[in-house]
Amino acid sequence: MKRIITLLAAALIAAGSISAQELANFRGGSQVKSPEMQDGKVTFRLNANYATVVNLSASWIEGAIPMVKGDKGVWEVTVDLPAAEIYTYNFVVDGVAVNDPQNYFVQRDGTRYLNMIIAPGERSENYSEADQRGTVSYKWYDSKILGINRRVTVYTPYGYEKNPKAKYPVLYLLHGAGGDEEAWSSMGRAAQILDNLIQKGEAKPMIVVMPNGNPNQQAAQTLGLPTSNLDFRNDPSLANAYVRSLCEEIVPFIEKEYRVIAKPESRAIAGLSMGGGHTITASNLYPAMFDYICPLSAAGSATPEQVAALKKAGVKLYFLACGTSDFLYEGSVKLDQTLTEQGLDHIFYQSEGGHTWANWRLYLNTFAPKLFK
């Protein structure tokens, strides 16, 4: 196949019918292998004959890692493979961030596309593709509350189509500040995690709904859609507009569009950082809507009265998670105390580290098996 492509690329260029830029996928020139994992090490390489300084910037290593130029203009560095997890990296060529053109694995973080590696091991085993995979769909719904048509990512589990009479519980999974409706599927590996857990019989088959939590956005900015002109920060009539849209518009939309068990015991809500705040606000404003509540590294709080209302509503799982070095840790400790004082059975799951996707993947992988049981 590679040979055919090379021949075709040569023919295309020779015929002058196509510019070299449009041939990105026909990768010519001197090929290097990057990254290359071997014997507990990982080697990164970049072809950059005219660069003065090339560094590796790696999410698991503090500071810049100098790369060394070989005799064919290929820069190289080998580092220890870190503990099992997903990590991101890029090269820095004369001060400018550059992706690894040899690495297919990329995640989007806002405007940046960062290369990924998955260091193998128990912790990351659910982050690669399972054999049985669900469907990921990008749908649109009209929000009257926010005044815009908005995109939502929906995961339906393997078997959804083959079991046309089955009804499913739903997890609403919310992103943080700077994220959008693709954050959990790109950086969070939500589809892979659910696929693996469901295939192993560890989690119930469920639908996962990942909306866009920025009330002024129609969708990820990658689509180039204009944002809303409403003043969500200052107009009091728009207070909690996104959470209201979630509970009064998105939940009914999903329950109409999909085969869903439309009851509190089959609804879960979880979110990270700002989305953890949305999770807490949703449970405060709509205490009887979700029986499973999972704020992760959350920016939010609940009063004793609000927690009492949740207890009265019969919440089945309250899974509070935070990294012990997270800058929001104290807020989680305080919420844990309020939950304890009000006698609401809950889990306070504390992990090492801070405000990172490594933790949020871990939390999803940990609480998803506890849902709807």
Add this chain to the structure above:
Amino acid sequence: MKRIITLLAAALIAAGSISAQELANFRGGSQVKSPEMQDGKVTFRLNANYATVVNLSASWIEGAIPMVKGDKGVWEVTVDLPAAEIYTYNFVVDGVAVNDPQNYFVQRDGTRYLNMIIAPGERSENYSEADQRGTVSYKWYDSKILGINRRVTVYTPYGYEKNPKAKYPVLYLLHGAGGDEEAWSSMGRAAQILDNLIQKGEAKPMIVVMPNGNPNQQAAQTLGLPTSNLDFRNDPSLANAYVRSLCEEIVPFIEKEYRVIAKPESRAIAGLSMGGGHTITASNLYPAMFDYICPLSAAGSATPEQVAALKKAGVKLYFLACGTSDFLYEGSVKLDQTLTEQGLDHIFYQSEGGHTWANWRLYLNTFAPKLFK
């Protein structure tokens, strides 16, 4: 919102709980605007204080375009805005390709992520988001013929969910060599083109199915799935395996999963380059399956007997398209002659230019209104 994000980023970094790399979406430092369109010009800017040479590589301009360094380390160049179309570009910093970190608009071409601009005008007006948008889903089907579980992209038109009894015609839309099941939705803007045409009443509401045409691939390599070990090039029992899987597995799968009019008059097939070859092969092997056949810049041919079989089957539209400077143009001229000699009514749509996505978007925008009428 931007202010909140900046404050949050500062808090996160101050707390030491997160590395700068994980804050890609919290874009700090000196911001530049790029690209900036104004008065028929477009300006590109890149912050690169330590670079020696920075060029712009633009799909609509031959050769490298030198950028000039300003006093704050920001490199800049202004060029004329080209005629209405989608164009791609990147920066080249000391010989290494770099994306524009300020531009959200990105398309994936194999392993490369290229920034896009849409030059406005009549030709590109269907390439931006319409007000009424369909759903794009990534589904999986089991292929016995290819021995792997494979991903397929499916577009369902606006209104599909709201009209639960409506049945729809289906366009099977195939990519070229080096592409995958995301090529038509990323580079081809297929969802935007169909959304706009359907909203304007110019095309019939239809489902569009975009499979992966590389028989050894389960899905786009961005997912990291292993490829098949079967020898598709040399094993004679695997001849035309992908086209057989398309017609004997994907078509039945779609007709079971979706509300589809499962008749030849409601099936269309179109494809570019290698996918144009697949289109011709499918119509040769299964002459009674598709009433609408659209080979685009196609790498393929049909014998007089095969064309006669299509005529006998009652093909309703044969839309053959090619750029006059395409390296495959002579093959299209020859096919046009065979179609004429056999008396098969057809359109030979010739455009300027060659083997480019600009042409393939134009062709889709041109033939989609002719389908199923």
